[in-house]
Amino acid sequence: MKAMVEDVSVNIIRLVLCRLEGKVAVITGGASGIGKRTAEVFAQHGAKVVIADIQDELGHSVAESIGPSTCCYVHCDVTDEDQVKNAIHRAVETYGKLDIMFNNAGIADPNKHRIIDNDKADFERVLAVNVTGTIIIYFINYNLCY
Numbered sequence: 001m002k003a004m005v006e007d008v009s010v011n012i013i014r015l016v017l018c019r020l021e022g023k024v025a026v027i028t029g030g031a032s033g034i035g036k037r038t039a040e041v042f043a044q045h046g047a048k049v050v051i052a053d054i055q056d057e058l059g060h061s062v063a064e065s066i067g068p069s070t071c072c073y074v075h076c077d078v079t080d081e082d083q084v085k086n087a088i089h090r091a092v093e094t095y096g097k098l099d100i101m102f103n104n105a106g107i108a109d110p111n112k113h114r115i116i117d118n119d120k121a122d123f124e125r126v127l128a129v130n131v132t133g134t135i136i137i138y139f140i141n142y143n144l145c146y
């Protein structure tokens with residue numbers, strides 16, 4: 001009975017760990033923080049990863065540390081539709097498909113305690129990255145990707 005329980009446990013763990021095996025993911029904002037760690041964990045679990053970010057030096061070095069056969073970097077500002085299309089093309093060209101789009105890129109400006117100290121341009125920039133930038137993928141014609 002104990003052996004059977006151990007077998008079942010091992011199979012469950014294997015199933016969970018293999019869920020990303022063979023998957024291809026684009027991770028925006030993958031050069032640092034949560035995105036970087038996600039890229040590392042995805043790769044450890046068998047996924048191919050495209051890091052899409054605006055910090056080129058950092059992005060290249062993270063991709064290099066994960067491993068060139070598993071991960072690559074592409075410059076991509078998520079507020080620019082063409083650059084997002086390019087990141088998707090890069091995933092399909094390099095790894096043959098796209099399974100996962102992790103829209104993680106985001107910014108936070110320094111706190112300004114009084115609302116009148118904020119200006120409209122700052123507000124629009126945050127919205128462009130944190131809101132439009134996370135759903136821009138859905139505005140892109142799907143025929144382009146597949």
Ligand SMILES: NC(=O)c1ccc[n+]([C@@H]2O[C@H](COP(=O)([O-])OP(=O)(O)OC[C@H]3O[C@@H](n4cnc5c(N)ncnc54)[C@H](O)[C@@H]3O)[C@@H](O)[C@H]2O)c1
Nearest residue numbers: 029031032033034035053054055076077078104105106129
């Ligand atoms: N860390 C937290 O506690 C926390 C809490 C709530 C939400 N979040 C959200 O989670 C996400 C990741 O947070 P984090 O703490 O890892 O932040 P982070 O600043 O470490 O990483 C964000 C990454 O996004 C990239 N980025 C910024 N603007 C970009 C753009 N226009 N195009 C492409 N990439 C861009 C940055 O270069 C950076 O690599 C963000 O969207 C953030 O708002 C974080």
